[in-house]
Amino acid sequence: MKKYSLEYFASCPMGLEELLSQEILAAGAKKAVQVRGGVQFEGEPEVALKVILHTRLASRVFKYLYTVDAIHEKDYYLEATEINWKELMNFEQTFRLTTVFGDLPRERDEFRNSQFVNLKLKDAIVDYFRHFDGTRPSVEKDFPDISFLARVERGSEKPYQITLMYDLCGDPLNQRGYRIAQTEAPVKENVAAGMLKLANWNPETEGLIDAMCGSGTFVIEAAMMAGNIPPSFLKVQKHLSNRGFKMWTFINYPWFTADRDLQEKFRKLIEEVVQMTDDGMKKLATMKGRIKGSDIDAYSVGVATDNVQKARMASLIPIEKKDALASVPNAEKTLFICNPPYGERLEHGEDERLRALYKGLGDHWKNHFKGHRAALFTGNLQMLKQVGLRASKKTILWNGDIECRLAQYDLY
């Protein structure tokens, strides 16, 4: 059995691992190793907290606790009762445990079912407390005090290993708190932030337009980047105004509650977020009109307007009802970023309409955005060809479980 102390894992949408590792090193990690769908890192506990508050790209941050070797799924129960669970939670706390299978051999009899491992692990926790305290902690599906993740993989010592982690976040970090309503097929907030970084958007030298803004994700993420406002700023605000409500699950964990020094460091990190938000909002006020959103659909315009307002940026980001093919550059250099519909509904005649839309975009850029840049995100590779322009760069990115492309164009 291996016990960890300063090791963490940040998960992210596939395709953003390299950019995430840069964010993590900037937060002060000693080491960051990219793996598929995330970054493993080492650092003092406050580095993990800093990542939670400042990452634009991670979905969640986990703290590694133990790795246990096993030959068969039945072995795990015994090994798990050896874990010092009292260090990880107390019996009055509710918990949730999720078991996932990583990369395992296809042909296997020994580990068949993640539900079975999950059950055995829960039994081990409950039996441990029953033995020491004569009472058992309860399982809670929706709002547990403690949230564990167990990951089953190929082992180094024995054929399998199970790694137990704390989920430090609770709600995913991409849920920033500004999306009070959403339109069909919104892009995830961290995927949108990742695209702005992949496109090397520089708010100091380039304006930004999302002319198919749907729920407004790109423009809000862009504004936070332009103002250097931490993406956690709304959660931090809620944390400060509502002390009873825990915005991140780590606040319940003995890892945090038993460490006064860490609590003090967290208080300072929170203060820093508040200061950066105030400074950032002031900076954004000087950049009015540099970031714009529009959409042809009145409902989407309403949703984006509500979300921009929730993000406290209503006076800074104009949202208009307009056809994308009527948009014009809003600065000397402009990045036109968009995520057109990509045929999620396959209604009669939609193919033709989409074809015309993608071709229309390419023509519009050629005629009205000379000297500017465009970036188009889509899950429909056939439609991408209709744009009819040569992309300077194409990047594979995943939005949820859909493989998509970000195509970038330099428009001469």
Ligand SMILES: C[S@@+](CC[C@H](N)C(=O)[O-])C[C@H]1O[C@@H](n2cnc3c(N)ncnc32)[C@H](O)[C@@H]1O
């Ligand atoms: C996939 S959604 C965009 C989602 C958005 N990125 C978000 O995160 O919520 C596509 C959007 O394109 C809009 N749209 C379709 N045709 C348009 C056109 N010709 N001009 C402007 N917007 C258009 C739709 O109304 C829809 O809101």
